[in-house]
Each structure stands twice: as structure tokens, then as C-alpha cells.
Amino acid sequence: MEPVPIFVLSGVLGSGKTTLMTRLARYCVQEGRRIGVLVNDIGDLGIDAIILKDLEGPTTAVDHMAGACACCSDSVELRDVISAMTARERDLLLFETTGVADAADMLDQLRDPEIAAVVQTPRLITVADVTRYPDPLAEYSLMQNQVKLADLVILSKTDLVADDGVTAAREAIRGLNTRAPILDRNLSEAEMATIFGIDAQHEEALAELLVNGPPGHDTPQTLTVPLPHRMDRSRFEALLHQLPPTIIRAKGFVALNEEPSLHLFQFVEPDLVSLTPFAIARPRGLMMADTSTDPQGVFIGPKIDEPKLRAALEACVA
Numbered sequence: 001m002e003p004v005p006i007f008v009l010s011g012v013l014g015s016g017k018t019t020l021m022t023r024l025a026r027y028c029v030q031e032g033r034r035i036g037v038l039v040n041d042i043g044d045l046g047i048d049a050i051i052l053k054d055l056e057g058p059t060t061a062v063d064h065m066a067g068a069c070a071c072c073s074d075s076v077e078l079r080d081v082i083s084a085m086t087a088r089e090r091d092l093l094l095f096e097t098t099g100v101a102d103a104a105d106m107l108d109q110l111r112d113p114e115i116a117a118v119v120q121t122p123r124l125i126t127v128a129d130v131t132r133y134p135d136p137l138a139e140y141s142l143m144q145n146q147v148k149l150a151d152l153v154i155l156s157k158t159d160l161v162a163d164d165g166v167t168a169a170r171e172a173i174r175g176l177n178t179r180a181p182i183l184d185r186n187l188s189e190a191e192m193a194t195i196f197g198i199d200a201q202h203e204e205a206l207a208e209l210l211v212n213g214p215p216g217h218d219t220p221q222t223l224t225v226p227l228p229h230r231m232d233r234s235r236f237e238a239l240l241h242q243l244p245p246t247i248i249r250a251k252g253f254v255a256l257n258e259e260p261s262l263h264l265f266q267f268v269e270p271d272l273v274s275l276t277p278f279a280i281a282r283p284r285g286l287m288m289a290d291t292s293t294d295p296q297g298v299f300i301g302p303k304i305d306e307p308k309l310r311a312a313l314e315a316c317v318a
Contacts, residue, residue: 004036004086006093006119007196008106010146011127013099013249013300014268016156018048020127020185021096025052027192028092029059036085038095039064047251047298048096051264061088079114086118092196093119099249100219100300102142103149104209107202121200126150127185131157133169145209147176149202152195156185177205220248221304225313228294230255233275235316240265240273247304252297253278257318262295 007024011017021037028035037060039048052062063081085093097106103124109115110122126146147153153173158166170182179201183191209215233256243250250267256275264278299309 001086001118003116003118003120004090004093005196006082006095006110006122008110008122008124009094009096009127010101010103010106010124010150011099011156012129012132012143012146014266014272015099015127015129016185017096017099017127018051020125020154020156021048021052021094023187024094024192024195025060028094028196029057032059033091034059034089035061036088036090036093037062038081038085038093040096040098040101041065041298047253047264050253052096061085061090078109079112082115083118095122100142102215103146104206105214107149107206108210108214121203123151123198123200124149124202125152125154125195125198126180127156128153128169128173129157130155130166130169131160134172141215144176145215147173148205148209150177150180151201152198153177153180153182154185154187155182158184158186220300220302223299223304223306223309225252225297225299225310226294227252227254227297227313229317230257230261231313231316232257232318236265237273237275239312239316240267240275241270243267243270243299244305247299247301247309249300250297253295254297255295265297 009017009021018039021039025035025037037052039052039062041048041064048064063085065077065081082093097103103126107122107124110119126149128147132143155166155169161169173182181194181198183195187195231254236254236256240250247267250265252265254263254265254275255261256263260277262278263275266272266274266276297313
């Protein structure tokens with residue numbers, strides 16, 4: 001069996017990887033390609049995999065790795081998941097990494113001989129959140145490696161900053177990577193087609209970053225909290241807007257005191273909060289608000305005050 005093309009999506013927490021993954025997958029389905037969708041979540045609950053499960057159909061298979069960051073974990077599970085997916089005769093694989101994955105570590109894992117036997121050299125697509133450039137946070141090595149190693153950069157949240165801010169972000173990104181094309185996430189059909197024709201050109205940059213071995217990275221605390229009761233929408237939404245700076249990302253499913261009850265919630269930063277009705281065929285592991293298996297939320301950050309968070313959530317019960 002010939003090695004299968006694999007496209008790896010990287011980007012910091014909340015940058016928009018799942019949104020892009022969904023669009024890429026749907027484009028492939030429209031083109032009649034048999035694809036495998038792989039998702040890595042650091043939380044015990046594979047939220048992104050549940051969201052993407054809606055894509056599953058005759059030409060699309062979805063699988064996930066949850067509970068740890070694949071880039072710095074034992075590669076056995078990654079090998080098993082990729083091998084199982086390629087055995088299903090896929091035309092290509094789409095792999096969404098967790099938002100704390102170091103691109104150098106991830107690409108190094110994918111060079112494992114058993115993985116390299118079934119997939120081609122990965123093409124790395126980095127989703128760059130322009131609201132973080134040229135902010136000092138962009139100097140964070142994890143973000144820099146995602147850009148330095150990208151074979152393609154796609155800008156997200158360009159609608160949230162002024163034109164000069166987008167220009168500044170482009171210049172900062174181009175300063176780290178002179179070879180990768182840079183596209184806006186509002187991709188045209190022609191641009192969508194070109195994405196799957198990009199070449200893997202990161203090998204030299206990867207060798208430089210790995211000269212002293214894989215860089216490794218700190219993994220933030222991840223707390224999965226059951227949300228068994230219906231929540232008052234206004235109080236729960238206010239809580240998300242007021243989460244402390246020690247929580248850098250939150251997402252999950254919540255039952256609200258309205259119909260439909262089950263909602264997907266997303267927190268990226270205090271001004272970027274969403275609550276969206278969520279209806280999907282019940283996939284493996286999906287919590288529904290009207291069953292004995294409770295909705296849950298995942299909260300990520302460098303230091304989470306668990307008792308205080310749980311008490312705040314309890315205060316939102318309708």
C-alpha cells in the first residue's frame with residue numbers, strides 16, 4: 001500500500017483549527033475523496049472529535065486521541081490510530097493537533113519508522129490567530145515553532161483587527177517563515193484546491209530545531225468537570241466572560257434552561273465566548289443533557305483553582 005498524504009493542523013488554543021478542519025473535510029467529501037479525520041485533545045473528553053464526528057459518513061472516518069498531548073506522549077497510540085485509519089484505505093488524512101502541541105515534537109513523532117511506512121512526509125498547516133501578533137505572546141517558542149515549520153499559514157480572526165493589524169501579523173509571521181504561502185481563512189474555492197497540493201518543505205527548519213533533541217514543552221493543567229444540572233443561560237454566560245486569566249481556554253457541552261437544551265460552549269478569551277445549540281447523532285462517548293450521562297466542560301490553564309471554579313459553576317444551576 002502506498003503511503004497516504006497527511007495534513008497536520010497546528011495552532012494555539014482557540015485559534016480556529018476545528019473550524020478549518022471542518023471546512024477542509026467537507027471540501028474533500030465534495031471532491032469525492034475518502035478521508036480520515038484524526039483529532040488530539042489534551043482533555044479526557046474529546047470535544048473536538050465529538051464536533052467533527054458529524055462529518056462521519058460513507059467517505060469519512062473520524063478517530064481521536066484524548067487525555068494527553070500526542071507530541072510529547074508515547075508514540076504507540078499515535079502509531080496505532082494512524083495505522084488503523086490508513087488500513088481503511090483513505091485517500092488522505094487530516095490530523096488536528098492539540099493547541100499546546102509543539103510542532104517540532106509532533107513532526108518528529110510522525111517520522112517514526114512505523115508511521116512513515118504508511119503516511120507521506122506530513123504537510124504542516126498552521127492556523128495563526130492574528131489577534132496574537134505582534135503581541136509579545138507571539139514570541140512564545142511554541143507559537144514560533146508552529147510558524148517556522150509551517151508549509152502553509154492560514155490567518156484566523158482577521159475580522160477582529162484593523163487592516164494594519166493584519167499587515168503587522170503578516171510581517172511578523174513572514175519574519176519567521178519566508179517560504180510558506182499565507183492565506184486568509186476566508187478561502188476561495190481555488191485556494192481550497194491549492195491547499196492539498198502544497199509540498200512538505202519544513203525538513204531543513206525541523207532539523208535545525210531538533211539539533212539538540214525534541215524541544216519539549218510545558219503542559220497546562222486540564223480539568224474536566226461534569227455539568228449534570230441545567231444551567232441558567234445568563235449566569236453561565238456571565239461566568240464564561242469573567243473566567244480568571246489563569247484559565248486560557250474552556251469548551252464543552254452544557255444543558256441550559258431553554259430549548260434546545262444542549263449547547264456547545266467555547267471560551268477563548270473574555271470577549272470571545274459563544275454558546276451554540278448542539279444537535280448531532282449520538283456518537284461514541286457523546287454526553288446528552290437528557291440522559292444519565294452528563295454534559296461536561298474542559299477548562300485549561302497554567303493554574304486552575306478547582307474548588308472556586310466548581311463553586312462558580314454550581315452557582316449557575318437553574
